[in-house]
Each structure stands twice: as structure tokens, then as C-alpha cells.
Amino acid sequence: MANVTRKYLIAGNWKMNKTASEGAELVQEINLALGKQTDVGVAVCPPFTALENCARSLEDSNIQLGAQNMYPKSEGAYTGEVSPVMLRSLFCTFVILGHSERREYFEEDDAFINEKVLAALQSSLKPILCVGETLEQREAGQTMEVVKKQLAGGLEGVKADHADNIVIAYEPVWAIGTGKTATPEMAQEVHKMIRDELVAFYGETAAEKIRILYGGSMKPENASELMDQADIDGGLIGGASLKAKSFIELVEIARAK
Numbered sequence: 696m697a698n699v700t701r702k703y704l705i706a707g708n709w710k711m712n713k714t715a716s717e718g719a720e721l722v723q724e725i726n727l728a729l730g731k732q733t734d735v736g737v738a739v740c741p742p743f744t745a746l747e748n749c750a751r752s753l754e755d756s757n758i759q760l761g762a763q764n765m766y767p768k769s770e771g772a773y774t775g776e777v778s779p780v781m782l783r784s785l786f787c788t789f790v791i792l793g794h795s796e797r798r799e800y801f802e803e804d805d806a807f808i809n810e811k812v813l814a815a816l817q818s819s820l821k822p823i824l825c826v827g828e829t830l831e832q833r834e835a836g837q838t839m840e841v842v843k844k845q846l847a848g849g850l851e852g853v854k855a856d857h858a859d860n861i862v863i864a865y866e867p868v869w870a871i872g873t874g875k876t877a878t879p880e881m882a883q884e885v886h887k888m889i890r891d892e893l894v895a896f897y898g899e900t901a902a903e904k905i906r907i908l909y910g911g912s913m914k915p916e917n918a919s920e921l922m923d924q925a926d927i928d929g930g931l932i933g934g935a936s937l938k939a940k941s942f943i944e945l946v947e948i949a950r951a952k
Contacts, residue, residue, distance in 0.1 A: 700903050700904055701903070701904065701905075701906050701928050702734075702735060702736050702906075703734075703735045703736065703906075703922065703928055703929040703949040703950075703952065704735070704736035704737075704738065704862065704906050704908060704928060704929040705735060705736070705737055705738075705929050705930055705932060705942070705945050705946045705949055706736075706737075706738040706739075706740060706761060706789065706791075706823060706862075706864075706908065706929070706930070706931050706932065706936075707738070707739045707740060707932045707936025707937075707942055708740050708763060708791055708794070708910075708931055708932065708933055708936060709739070709740060709741050709742060709745075709763075709936060709937060710742075710763070710796070710933060711742055712742070712937055713741060713742065713745055713937070714744070714745065715744055715745045715747070715748040716748065717745075718741045718742075718745030718748055718749050719745070719748040719749060719751070719752045721739075721937070721939055722739060722741075722748075722749045722752040722753060722758075723752050724939035725737075725739065725758065725939050725942055725943060726752060726753060726756050726758055728939070728943045729757075729758060729943060729946055730753075730755075730756035730757055730758055731756075731757060732757065732946075732950065733757055734949075734950045735929070735946055735949045735950050736759070736906075736929070737757070737758045737759065737946055738758065738759040738760065738761045738788065738789050739753075739758060739759075739760060739761065739936070740760075740761035740762060740763050740789065740791055741760075741763075742763065743762065743763075743777055746760065746762060746782075746785045746787065747785055750785050750786045750787075753786075759788040759789060760785070760786055760787050760788060760789070761787055761788060761789030761790060761791060761823065762777070762782045762787050762789070762790045762791070763790075763791050763794070764777075764790070764791065764792070764794070764797060765777055765778065765779050765781075765782055765790050765792075765811060765814070765815065765820075766778055766811075767779075767807075767810040767811045767813070767814035768814070769814075769818070779814050779815055779817070779818035779820055780818060782818075782820060783818055783819065783820065787820060788820070788821055789820065789821045789822075789823055789862070790811075790815050790820045790821070790822055790823070791822075791823045791825065791864075791931070792808055792811045792812055792815065792822045792823065792824055792825065792849070793805075793808040793811075793812075793824050793825045793826065793845070793849055794825045794866070795825060795827055795866055795868045795871060796871075799868075804848075805844070805845060805848025805849055805851075806848065808824070808848070808849050809848055809849050809850070809851045809852070812824055812849055812850065812853060813852055813853065816853065816857050816860060816861075819860075821860045821861070821862060822860075822861060822862070823862040823863075823864050823908070823931060824846075824849045824850070824861065824862070824863050824864065825863075825864045825865075825866050825910060825931070826842050826845040826846050826849065826863065826864070826865055826866070826889070827841075827842065827845075827865055827866040827867050827868050827910070827911070828841040828842060828867060828868060828869075829868045829869060830868070830869035833867065833869060838867075838885060839885070839888055842865070842885060842888065842889065843888070843892060846863070846889060846892055846893075847892070847896075850896060855896075855897040855898060855901040856901075858893075858897055858901035858902065858904050858905050859904050861905050862905070862906050862907075862908060863889055863893075863905060863906070863907045863908070864907070864908040864909075864910040864931040865882065865885050865886055865889060865907060865908070865909055865910060865911075866909075866910030866911050866931065867882075867885075867911045869911075870911030870912050871910070871911055871912065871933065872912070872933060872934065873912065874912060875911075875912065876911055876912045876913070876917055876921075877909075877911055879917075879920045879921050879923065879924050879927075880924075882909050882911070882921060882924065882927060883924035883925065883926060883927060886907050886909070886924065886925075886926035886927050887925070887926050889907050889926070890902060890905075890907065890926045893905050906928035906929060907926055907927065907928055908927075908928060908929045908930050908931045909921050909927050909929075909930050909931070910930065910931035910932075910933075912933070912934070913930035913931075913932055913935065913945070914932075914934070914935040914941065914945070915935065915941055915944040915945055915948065918930065918945050918948045918949070919948050919951075919952075922948065922949060922952055923952075929949060930945065932945060
């Protein structure tokens with residue numbers, strides 16, 4: 696169960712799904728069920744094109760809006776990119792950074808992801824920093840080494856007084872969209888190591904405030920067991936966030952903890 700100083704967070708990463716109107720429809724349905732509750736943090740992260748519509752649907756709601764990526768400069772000649780300032784103007788609270796798909800398909804490295812983390816914090820956005828190993832790395836026994844490197848690289852230069860605004864998501868790459876899930880014990884082992892690293896970076900008080908989400912195919916069937924683990928503070932939800940029913944169910948499971 697999450698530490699009393701941390702409120703569970705269930706964040707939906709829609710990836711490249713939903714048009715602006717479909718997104719608004721999905722958000723309205725989720726908002727109807729969850730917009731008033733405050734027991735659990737809830738966030739939706741639509742594609743850029745749906746952000747404005749979703750923001751309108753979430754006026755006066757406790758559900759927060761997040762983006763799936765951003766460029767680390769506030770403006771300039773960066774064709775096709777979106778700045779932290781633009782995200783703030785749409786009332787985004789969170790931004791997902793360093794997702795394994797960004798690392799793999801767009802070759803983003805720790806240094807570039809770190810630039811984004813620092814830029815996000817500077818613009819009062821809360822980064823959800825993703826870390827995780829591939830199947831090859833897990834089978835080679837490199838999980839801890841890989842995750843530690845990504846964590847240290849992504850948080851380079853981030854001070855302890857920003858701890859409240861940082862979220863970490865552990866996403867074993869081999870469990871994303873594959874239907875495979877780390878067992879609760881496997882996930883907890885990595886979450887505990889991440890917490891220990893955060894204690895080493897920031898001290899215990901600050902580290903205890905940082906939420907560590909599990910991001911490897913969490914769904915209603917396995918969420919309860921995963922969230923029973925001491926250092927799993929919620930989920931970064933992929934497929935199950937695209938249907939109101941399953942996403943609402945995940946939040947209800949967290950509320951019952």
C-alpha cells in the first residue's frame with residue numbers, strides 16, 4: 696500500500712490514439728465518474744491535437760491534464776515541436792518524458808530527456824519520467840544497472856526541493872503492450888531500488904514524497920496486487936486508459952486501498 700505521504704496516481708497515456716472529438720468524449724465519460732473525487736490523483740494524457748478539447752471538458756474537474764512529450768525550449772525555429780509554455784497555456788499539469796517509445800523510435804538519450812525534465816520543472820510542469828529495461832537487458836541481468844543509469848541521467852541537476860513535482864514511472868519495456876506483466880514482486884523489487892536511489896539523491900524526506908508508478912500493462916485484473924506493493928504508487932496506463940470503463944475501474948481499485 697502507498698505510503699501515507701503519497702496519494703495514488705492513475706495516469707492514462709493514450710499514445711497516438713483518439714481524435715480531438717473522440718478524446719473529448721472519453722474525457723467527459725471519465726469526468727462524470729471521477730471528476731469530483733480527490734482520494735486518488737487522476738490524469739489523462741491525450742495526443743497534442745486533443746489537448747485543447749480535453750482541457751475544455753475538464754474545467755472545474757479534479758482530473759488533471761498531461762501531455763505525452765515536449766521540446767525543451769520555450770519557443771523558436773523547431774518545426775513540428777511543442778513547447779512547455781504551449782502546454783501550460785492549455786492547463787497541462789503533467790508531461791510524460793523519456794517513454795520507452797521515445798527512446799526507441801526517436802533515439803532520445805538520457806541527456807536530451809534530462810533537458811526536457813529541467814525545462815518542464817522550470818515551466819511548472821510535473822514530469823513523469825519513464826525508466827525501464829528491454830527484454831534483452833532483463834535476460835542479461837542488467838535491469839538494475841539500466842534503470843539506475845536512466846534515473847540518474849534523467850534527474851541530473853534536479854534539486855530536492857522539486858521532489859514534490861517529480862513522478863517516476865517504471866515501465867519494463869518487455870511488458871508494454873505485450874500483455875506480459877512483471878509479477879508484483881518483480882515490479883516491487885525495481886520500485887524499491889528506485890526509491891533507494893531517490894533517497895541517495897535527495898534524502899529520505901524528499902524521496903518519500905515522490906510517486907513511483909508502474910507502467911507495464913497495468914489493468915483491472917492485476918492492479919490490486921501491484922498497488923499492494925509498498926513502493927508502487929499507482930500506474931501509467933496504456934491500453935486500459937482508452938476505454939472509460941477500464942480506466943474508471945483502475946481508479947476505483949486505487950481508491951479502495
